[in-house]
Amino acid sequence: MKPIFDESDPVELRLCVNGAVRTLCVPPLRRLLDVLREDLRLTGTKEGCGEGECGACTVLIDGQAVLACLTAACSAEGSEVVTIEGPGFERARREFLEHGAAQCGICTPGMIVMTRAWAEACRRDGIEPTEDGARAALAGNLCRCTGYGAIVAAAVSTAREGFP
Amino acid sequence: MRVVVARSIDAALAALASATEASRILAGGTDLCVEFESGRTRPDLVVEVGRVAELRFVRETQAGLEIGAGSTCADLLRSAPVARGADLLALAAREVGAVQIQNRATLGGNLVTASPAADLVPALFALGARVRLASLAGRRELLVEEFVTGYRATARRPDELVESVVIPPRPAGEHRAFHKVGTRRAQSISKVVVALALGPRGAGARIAAGSVAERTLRLATLEAALARGLARERLAQAVAHAVALDTRPRDDVRSTARYRRAVLERVLVRVLGPWLEPEGNAA
Amino acid sequence: MERYIGRDLARPDGPAKVEGRAVYVADLDVPGAWVGGVVRSTVARGLLLGLDFDPGFDWRTVAVATAADVPGENVVALIADDQPLLVAREIEHWGEPLALVAAPDELQLARALAAVRPRIEARAACFDLERSPRVFKSIRVAQGDAGAVFRDVPPGARVVEGTYRTDSQEQLYVETQGFVAFPPASDGSVTVRGSLQCPHYVQKALARALGIAPEEARVVQLATGGGFGGKEDYPSVLACHAALLARVARRPVRLILGRHEDLAVTPKRHPARVRVRAAFAADGTGLALEADVLFDGGAYTTLSPVVLSRGVLHASGPYRWPAAEIRGSVVATNHVPYGAFRGFGAPQTCLAIERLMDRAARELGIHPFELRLRNALRPGDTTVTGQRLEHSVGSLEVLEAIARRTGFDRHAWGAPHAESGPRRRGLGFSFFFHGAGFTGSGEELLRGRVSLALLPDGRVEVLAGSTEIGQGTQALFTAIAAEALGADAADVVLATPDTARVPDSGPTVASRTCMVVGGVLAAAAAELRQRVGDGAASWRERARAFLAGGGDGAVTRAYAPPPGARWDEHSYRGDAYPVYGWAADVAEVFVDEDTGEVDVARLWTAVDVGRALQPRLVTGQIEGGALQAVGWAHREVVSARDGRCEQDRLATCIVPTTLDAPRFDVTLVEVPYPGGPFGAKGVGELPMDGGAPAVLSAIEDATGIHPAQVPATPERILDLLVARAEEAHA
Numbered sequence A: 001m002k003p004i005f006d007e008s009d010p011v012e013l014r015l016c017v018n019g020a021v022r023t024l025c026v027p028p029l030r031r032l033l034d035v036l037r038e039d040l041r042l043t044g045t046k047e048g049c050g051e052g053e054c055g056a057c058t059v060l061i062d063g064q065a066v067l068a069c070l071t072a073a074c075s076a077e078g079s080e081v082v083t084i085e086g087p088g089f090e091r092a093r094r095e096f097l098e099h100g101a102a103q104c105g106i107c108t109p110g111m112i113v114m115t116r117a118w119a120e121a122c123r124r125d126g127i128e129p130t131e132d133g134a135r136a137a138l139a140g141n142l143c144r145c146t147g148y149g150a151i152v153a154a155a156v157s158t159a160r161e162g163f164p
Numbered sequence B: 001m002r003v004v005v006a007r008s009i010d011a012a013l014a015a016l017a018s019a020t021e022a023s024r025i026l027a028g029g030t031d032l033c034v035e036f037e038s039g040r041t042r043p044d045l046v047v048e049v050g051r052v053a054e055l056r057f058v059r060e061t062q063a064g065l066e067i068g069a070g071s072t073c074a075d076l077l078r079s080a081p082v083a084r085g086a087d088l089l090a091l092a093a094r095e096v097g098a099v100q101i102q103n104r105a106t107l108g109g110n111l112v113t114a115s116p117a118a119d120l121v122p123a124l125f126a127l128g129a130r131v132r133l134a135s136l137a138g139r140r141e142l143l144v145e146e147f148v149t150g151y152r153a154t155a156r157r158p159d160e161l162v163e164s165v166v167i168p169p170r171p172a173g174e175h176r177a178f179h180k181v182g183t184r185r186a187q188s189i190s191k192v193v194v195a196l197a198l199g200p201r202g203a204g205a206r207i208a209a210g211s212v213a214e215r216t217l218r219l220a221t222l223e224a225a226l227a228r229g230l231a232r233e234r235l236a237q238a239v240a241h242a243v244a245l246d247t248r249p250r251d252d253v254r255s256t257a258r259y260r261r262a263v264l265e266r267v268l269v270r271v272l273g274p275w276l277e278p279e280g281n282a283a
Numbered sequence C: 001m002e003r004y005i006g007r008d009l010a011r012p013d014g015p016a017k018v019e020g021r022a023v024y025v026a027d028l029d030v031p032g033a034w035v036g037g038v039v040r041s042t043v044a045r046g047l048l049l050g051l052d053f054d055p056g057f058d059w060r061t062v063a064v065a066t067a068a069d070v071p072g073e074n075v076v077a078l079i080a081d082d083q084p085l086l087v088a089r090e091i092e093h094w095g096e097p098l099a100l101v102a103a104p105d106e107l108q109l110a111r112a113l114a115a116v117r118p119r120i121e122a123r124a125a126c127f128d129l130e131r132s133p134r135v136f137k138s139i140r141v142a143q144g145d146a147g148a149v150f151r152d153v154p155p156g157a158r159v160v161e162g163t164y165r166t167d168s169q170e171q172l173y174v175e176t177q178g179f180v181a182f183p184p185a186s187d188g189s190v191t192v193r194g195s196l197q198c199p200h201y202v203q204k205a206l207a208r209a210l211g212i213a214p215e216e217a218r219v220v221q222l223a224t225g226g227g228f229g230g231k232e233d234y235p236s237v238l239a240c241h242a243a244l245l246a247r248v249a250r251r252p253v254r255l256i257l258g259r260h261e262d263l264a265v266t267p268k269r270h271p272a273r274v275r276v277r278a279a280f281a282a283d284g285t286g287l288a289l290e291a292d293v294l295f296d297g298g299a300y301t302t303l304s305p306v307v308l309s310r311g312v313l314h315a316s317g318p319y320r321w322p323a324a325e326i327r328g329s330v331v332a333t334n335h336v337p338y339g340a341f342r343g344f345g346a347p348q349t350c351l352a353i354e355r356l357m358d359r360a361a362r363e364l365g366i367h368p369f370e371l372r373l374r375n376a377l378r379p380g381d382t383t384v385t386g387q388r389l390e391h392s393v394g395s396l397e398v399l400e401a402i403a404r405r406t407g408f409d410r411h412a413w414g415a416p417h418a419e420s421g422p423r424r425r426g427l428g429f430s431f432f433f434h435g436a437g438f439t440g441s442g443e444e445l446l447r448g449r450v451s452l453a454l455l456p457d458g459r460v461e462v463l464a465g466s467t468e469i470g471q472g473t474q475a476l477f478t479a480i481a482a483e484a485l486g487a488d489a490a491d492v493v494l495a496t497p498d499t500a501r502v503p504d505s506g507p508t509v510a511s512r513t514c515m516v517v518g519g520v521l522a523a524a525a526a527e528l529r530q531r532v533g534d535g536a537a538s539w540r541e542r543a544r545a546f547l548a549g550g551g552d553g554a555v556t557r558a559y560a561p562p563p564g565a566r567w568d569e570h571s572y573r574g575d576a577y578p579v580y581g582w583a584a585d586v587a588e589v590f591v592d593e594d595t596g597e598v599d600v601a602r603l604w605t606a607v608d609v610g611r612a613l614q615p616r617l618v619t620g621q622i623e624g625g626a627l628q629a630v631g632w633a634h635r636e637v638v639s640a641r642d643g644r645c646e647q648d649r650l651a652t653c654i655v656p657t658t659l660d661a662p663r664f665d666v667t668l669v670e671v672p673y674p675g676g677p678f679g680a681k682g683v684g685e686l687p688m689d690g691g692a693p694a695v696l697s698a699i700e701d702a703t704g705i706h707p708a709q710v711p712a713t714p715e716r717i718l719d720l721l722v723a724r725a726e727e728a729h730a
C-alpha cells in the first residue's frame, strides 16, 4: 500500500491543518495520508486502497475534496487541509448517526468529508440537493456495509440545511 | 531523486532541462502517484507543477479554443467555452473517475500518460486537437495523433512540458458524440470508449476509439467510407469491416477482445445510424 | 410495554466512528513496533527446496521466521489442521507463506523481503474443480426415492434441468486485515490486537501454533472495518504470523496487509457448479428434486466442509419435495483456499434452484410467482432433511408482502417485449430461506456463553465474545440487555471482546449473534433481574442495594438447545437449523442489448426477521447484504490465472458504487420465533441469497436469454444474446 518513496531529502512543509498551522520536515513525495496519519497522528482519515479507488482517505484541500493517498506532501505545501477531526462536520455527523449511515465505520470519515464538500458546492452554486446529486457526488467513496441508501439519505439531509 | 516544486512555466522548464527518460512531471498525481504506489515508476527527477497557474486556463483564440494542460476535469466541466467549443472534452471529463479524481486529474496528465483506456484522449482525437509543447529549446506544436505514439508512449521529449492543447473552431453542422462502456457507472476504466465528430454528409469524419488497441486510434477505414457517402443500410457492414481492419483489441482483466470488438461495432452503429441518410438519399 | 425492542437505539459505537476517533488496527499507536511482511510462493504448486538469504543484506537489522521457528505445531488450527502456518516443503497455492520478516520500517522491510530468494521446484497444479484428484468432504441428503421418480416419470409430469455455475466473490471489507502482536510476556503469555470476527478462533490457533495454553493467548478485537465472513478464518493465520514475528523480533510487530496482498491471498467465496433437475406434476406441484453440488475448496480444508454443508442444505430452496436427493462435494485444487463469505455456500445453491424454478415456470406455462407459491414450505411441512417446520415460518407472509409491494404476481414475466430499441426493462423474482445459527448440533456442541457483571455503581457490564463488525452488535446487545433487565440503556456497558475478559460466545458468524448469543444474553439478564428484584427505585439504586446486601452480581449463562431438537450428522436427517429466515426479492433491471450492460434500478425485498429488535439495524443489514448480492449477480468478477488472483487491486476488483446500487425497498415481516430473544431470529446472511437469482431472472425477463452463471457480466450476456440471434437466424 504505502509506496517506498520516502527516499528524497526531507524538506520543510507548512500546512494549515484543521485551523492550526503545522510545520514539519518530510520527504516531498511523502503521501499527505502518511503526513496526517503518522506525522500528525490524525488517524481519522483512513486508507482503504492507496490508489485512489475507495475514497476512504478523502480530505479537503483549500475547500476541495481530494484523496490524501494520491497527494504528495509537496503538492499540499501552504494549503489549508481539513480532515474529519476538524470543525464544521457537526451537521453531517448528526445526520449520519440519525440515518444509521455508519456501520463498520471505516468508510465513514471519507463519506462525511465528501458530503460536506458536496453540501458546500450545492450552497455555493445554488443547486438543489437531490438524491441523484448525492449519488453522483459520493460515487468515489466505496462502502461495502450499507448498500448506500442510508448514506445517500444522510448526505441529502445534510446538504438541505439552508435550503427551503 | 530530486524534487522541484515549480510555480511558473519558466521554473518548470528550467528544472526540466536536466530531465531524462526516467524523470516525471507531477500535476494532479492521479496517474503518477498510482505508479509510485505500485513501484512501477522510480524517477530520478520529479517536477511538481500542480500549482502553476499559467497552465490552468481556457482561452478563445484565433486558432480555436486553447486549454491549459493544468486544467482539471472539474475545470473542463465548469467552463462555458469548453461546453461550446469542446463539448466532447466535457462529456469525457464527466466520465473520469469520480469527483475527487476530477478535482485533480489534469488534461495534460491524461494526455501524457497516454493510456489506451484514457477518456480525454479520444475526445482530443475527435476534436482534431493540437498539442503545444515547450522546453528551454523552444516551442512546438503537434497534432494529437502524432503526439500519442504507442502504449503509454508519446512524442514528448523528457525536457518538454505540455503547455496546452488547441481545439480548432467547430465547423458548422458537425455532429459529435461520446460514449464510454466501463466496468461500472463511476470510478471505472473504459472497456471501450468512442468519441467522434462527423460533418454534413460524412465529410471530415474523425472517429476515435480507446481500449481497442495498444493506443487510442482513429478508425481511418470507417472515416473514408463515411467520406464517400455511406448509406444507413450499409453502416453495419462498413463498421464491421473497419473494426476488423483498424483495431487490435486484446483480452485483459477488464474484458475480452471479442466483447470489445462487438461493442465497438454496436456503439458506432447506434451513434452514427441516425445521422446517415437512407439509401437513395445518400450522395 | 417494551422500551427498547422495536425502537432504534443510538449506536454506542456511532459517535467515535463519525468523528474519526474509532481505533482500527492501523490507527493503533504502538511505540517501538516493527512492521512485518510475508515472503510468498510465486507458484501454485511446488516444492520449497530452500530459502536463500542475500549475503549482501545485513540480516542483523531485521528479524526472520521460517517454519523451523514455529514453537508449537506448524498448523493453522481450524477444522482439519492440514494448512501449515509457513510452508516447510510442499507448496499448495500461489502466495502461500514461506517466511516472515519484521523490520524497523517499511523501507527496510521491502529491502529484506526482496533479499529472500526462495528456491522452488514447480509442480503441475490443478485448477479445475471438475478434475480435482481430492475430495475434502462429501455429503448426501436424501428423502423418499427421487431416483424412482426420474426413472419412471409419472404421466403428465415434466422434468426440468439445468447446470448453474457461480464464480468466486471478494468480501471487500474496506479495512484490510491486520494485527499487532506483542512479544511474549515473562510468563509466556502472548497478546494480539486486531481486526477480526472470532476472537476465540484466533485464541485457539495461537495456542496451537505457539505451544501455549489457550488462556495464555490473549486476543483483543479493535474496531473492525467490515468482515462479511472474510475475517472469520484468515485472522487466525495473520495473528499467528504476527505473534511469531513478535517472538523472534522481541518487540511488538504490526502485520497489516496492503490491499494488493489482501486481495491476492485471503479466502473468498467458493466457486461452484450445481446441477439440478426436478420433476413437476402438470399443475406445477414438485414431485422430486435431484441436485449435484460441487464446490472448489482451494488448497486447504479451511471451513469448506461447513460451507458445503450449508450449501447442500439450501439446495432444495424453500420448497416441498416429497422426494429429494442432494449430493455435494467440496474438492481440493491449487487455488488460494476459499473461505467464509456471507451466505456460506447457500447463495451458490440458491442461485441454481431459483434459476431452475424460473425455467420450470417457463416450460410448464405457470407464472413463476405462482409456481413458488404452490411449492412453498408452509408451517407443518417438512424439509428435505425431515425437519418439521413449526415456528416462525413466514414463507407465505413474505410472498404476500412482495406481491403487494410490487405486483410481480401479475407481471407478464418472460412475455415477448413490445418495446423496441436496445434498452430492455425486466423484472425478476426470487424466493429463498436461510437457516439461522449453526447447522445441526453446532450450537449444542458449542454452548456459547455470555456473562453479566454488576458494577459497583449499579451498571451492568455485558461480557460476550461477539464482535461488532458494523452489523450493530453493540446497539443490539444494549437493547436486549436493557429490555431484559428492565434497566435504562445507559445502565448497560459492553466489554471489549478480549479473550482475557469475555467468555467464548462462539464466533460472530452464521447469523447467530442476535438470535443465539442475544438469546443467551436475554436469559442471563432475566436471571440478574430476578436476583436484584423489581421495585419503584431505579435500576442502579436497586442494584447498588443488592450489592450492598451481599448479593452476587455475576451471572453466566450458556446456550440451551430448544427442547426436542434432533440432528443426525451421519444421515443428515433431522433439524438442520433451529429456525429459518424467509424472504422474497423482486429486481428491476434495464439491459442494454448492444453492450450487455445491466442497470439494476430497484430491488424490493420482503424479509421475515422474526422480530425487528432494531429496525434500522436490520434494514441496514438487509440493504448491505442485498447490494453484495446484486454486485455478485452481474458485476463483481473474481478470477484466477495459474492460481493467482487477477483482481488484486481495487482498480480491477470491481464492487458497486452509489451510482451502481439499486434503490432498495425493504418490507420487514415479523413472524416471531419463540426460541429467539423477543421473537428475533438471525438474518445477517439471508439477504445475500436472493439478489443474484432475482437479477438473473430479471435479465431473462428483459431479453429472453437464460443466464446460468454468476456473475452475468456484460461479456457473458452479449455472448448469450449473439447465440440467440444466431439461433433465430438459422
Ligand SMILES: Cc1cc2nc3c(=O)[nH]c(=O)nc-3n(C[C@H](O)[C@H](O)[C@H](O)COP(=O)(O)OP(=O)(O)OC[C@H]3O[C@@H](n4cnc5c(N)ncnc54)[C@H](O)[C@@H]3O)c2cc1C
Pocket: A051, A052, A053, B023, B024, B025, B026, B027, B028, B029, B030, B031, B032, B033, B034, B069, B070, B095, B096, B097, B098, B101, B104, B105, B106, B107, B108, B109, B110, B111, B112, B113, B117, B118, B119, B120, B160, B161, B162, B163, B187, B188, B189, B190
Ligand atoms: C481512481 C482513479 C480513477 C481514474 N479514472 C479515470 C477515468 O475514468 N478515465 C481516465 O481517462 N483516466 C482515469 N484515471 C487516470 C487519471 O486520473 C487521468 O489520466 C488524469 O487525467 C491524469 O492527470 P494527472 O494530472 O493526475 O496526472 P499526473 O499523475 O500528475 O501525471 C501523469 C503523467 O503525465 C505527465 N504530465 C502531467 N502533466 C504534464 C504536463 N503538463 N506536461 C508533460 N507531462 C505531464 C507526468 O509526468 C506523468 O507521467 C483515473 C485514475 C484514478 C486514480
Ligand code: FES
Pocket: A046, A047, A048, A049, A050, A051, A052, A053, A054, A055, A056, A057, A058, A067, A068, A069, A070
Ligand atoms: S485510500 Fe485513498 S482512495 Fe483508497
Ligand code: FES
Pocket: A101, A102, A103, A104, A105, A106, A107, A108, A142, A143, A144, A145, A146, C174, C225, C226, C470
Ligand atoms: S460502513 Fe463499512 S464500509 Fe461503509
